[in-house]
Amino acid sequence: MLTEAPKGTKDIYGAYMDEWQRVEKIMREICDDFGIGEIRTPIFEHTELFLRGVGETTDIVQKEMYTFKDKGDRSVTLRPEGTAGAARSYIEHGIYNNPQPTRYFYIGPMFRYENTQKGRQRQFHQFGVEMYGSYSPSLDAEVISVAYELLKRLGINDVMLRINSLGCPQCRKKYNDALKAYIGGNIDKMCDDCRSRFEKNPLRVLDCKEERCQNIIAGAPVVLDYLDDECREHFETVKAMLDEMGIPYEVDDKIVRGLDYYTRTVFEFVSNGIGAQGTVCGGGRYDNLVAECGGQPTGCAGFAVGIERLLLVLEAQNGAFEKKQEKDIYIGAIGQAGLVKGQGITYRMRSAGIKAECDSVGRSVKAQMKYANKIGAAYSVILGDNEIEQDSVKLKNMATGEEEPVKVSELFDIMMAKKA
Numbered sequence: 001m002l003t004e005a006p007k008g009t010k011d012i013y014g015a016y017m018d019e020w021q022r023v024e025k026i027m028r029e030i031c032d033d034f035g036i037g038e039i040r041t042p043i044f045e046h047t048e049l050f051l052r053g054v055g056e057t058t059d060i061v062q063k064e065m066y067t068f069k070d071k072g073d074r075s076v077t078l079r080p081e082g083t084a085g086a087a088r089s090y091i092e093h094g095i096y097n098n099p100q101p102t103r104y105f106y107i108g109p110m111f112r113y114e115n116t117q118k119g120r121q122r123q124f125h126q127f128g129v130e131m132y133g134s135y136s137p138s139l140d141a142e143v144i145s146v147a148y149e150l151l152k153r154l155g156i157n158d159v160m161l162r163i164n165s166l167g168c169p170q171c172r173k174k175y176n177d178a179l180k181a182y183i184g185g186n187i188d189k190m191c192d193d194c195r196s197r198f199e200k201n202p203l204r205v206l207d208c209k210e211e212r213c214q215n216i217i218a219g220a221p222v223v224l225d226y227l228d229d230e231c232r233e234h235f236e237t238v239k240a241m242l243d244e245m246g247i248p249y250e251v252d253d254k255i256v257r258g259l260d261y262y263t264r265t266v267f268e269f270v271s272n273g274i275g276a277q278g279t280v281c282g283g284g285r286y287d288n289l290v291a292e293c294g295g296q297p298t299g300c301a302g303f304a305v306g307i308e309r310l311l312l313v314l315e316a317q318n319g320a321f322e323k324k325q326e327k328d329i330y331i332g333a334i335g336q337a338g339l340v341k342g343q344g345i346t347y348r349m350r351s352a353g354i355k356a357e358c359d360s361v362g363r364s365v366k367a368q369m370k371y372a373n374k375i376g377a378a379y380s381v382i383l384g385d386n387e388i389e390q391d392s393v394k395l396k397n398m399a400t401g402e403e404e405p406v407k408v409s410e411l412f413d414i415m416m417a418k419k420a
């Protein structure tokens, strides 16, 4: 137990972390290009926020939340997702008073007590984007374009965008009635979970993964057939905008998403190459959430990408990640004087942005050269008493093996010149 991370969690380090940082850098660059500012909300919130926001009948709220009483006897929950917290913050700080739309992104851990499997963890990380303050289809299209841009800049080619519309609450009511009539006729063949879902929120029946229920769900009425004129028009405009932006998509009338707050557009980016948990990104419009959480009615749209799943896609496509090893110079030492001098030069170089490394474990000269190779040093020197006394050392180009004599006192300037 002591030496094992809790089930469903992962340590992030090494080559995996390098790739993670590369991906995160691209996310931040995209947000900068699209004018999306970062928001950091607390890892835990009042439980009530998720009950209201995510929805009491969802699997997340019913089965998956890490909820506990704090020492002040308040019920708090580790955030299972980022949308509710960001909306709470938008209301709390009166951000709606600023010129709209407001555009936020976040990167951070989320927590769901799920059955773990490949691509499904209990602590996982999301890159999320939320936009507030517009009912226009432009907002939906813009949000989708951010997610698409991420996959494009990462060079991911195996992921497909699927979109659907759930309509507004009025369309949903009509659809719910039709769904109820259909499911009601089949409910005795469905699982216990579906029976209780059916009572509380028939739409949630469509989330069921059990095979016997899936077979029945396949024949269920589809929400697209119940859209009113305005919702249909909205969906058509979103699609026209995607066409205009050159973003390929498929309409998938089975997408309902597992959270209650969606209205109108919903979408997912799905990969075929990483197994059952292929949804890398999910999102949509959610026009009722802000009001549901105590604010004014506000048009909003957003998405979240699962970072671990995105890395699974990258690994499946590009092969195992490799530890990035790029050092400008390795400064080896023989003896005490070389060690001391080397430490000084290394620090000066690092301060100036040169990636330098010196011996810090007392290796033999041979082992030091091997190490210099291993860390991918472009150059190396070995400083001994003679080199320091005569102010002369051989600077070795590690790629070609060529050596040039340089002054120890000029080593810093030479490396600065090479780096420039």
Ligand code: HAM
Residues within 6 Å of the ligand: 080, 081, 082, 083, 112, 114, 119, 120, 121, 122, 124, 125, 126, 128, 129, 130, 258, 259, 279, 280, 281, 282, 283, 284, 286, 301, 302, 303, 304, 305, 306, 307, 308, 309
């Ligand atoms: P979600 O579909 O629940 O939506 O999660 C978004 C993404 O997070 C999923 O597509 C998946 O990549 C990743 N994810 C979810 N659960 C896990 C898990 N247990 N392990 C690993 N990855 C996971 C939301 O969370 C919404 N808040 C998205 C949103 C933002 N909608 C509007 N704005």
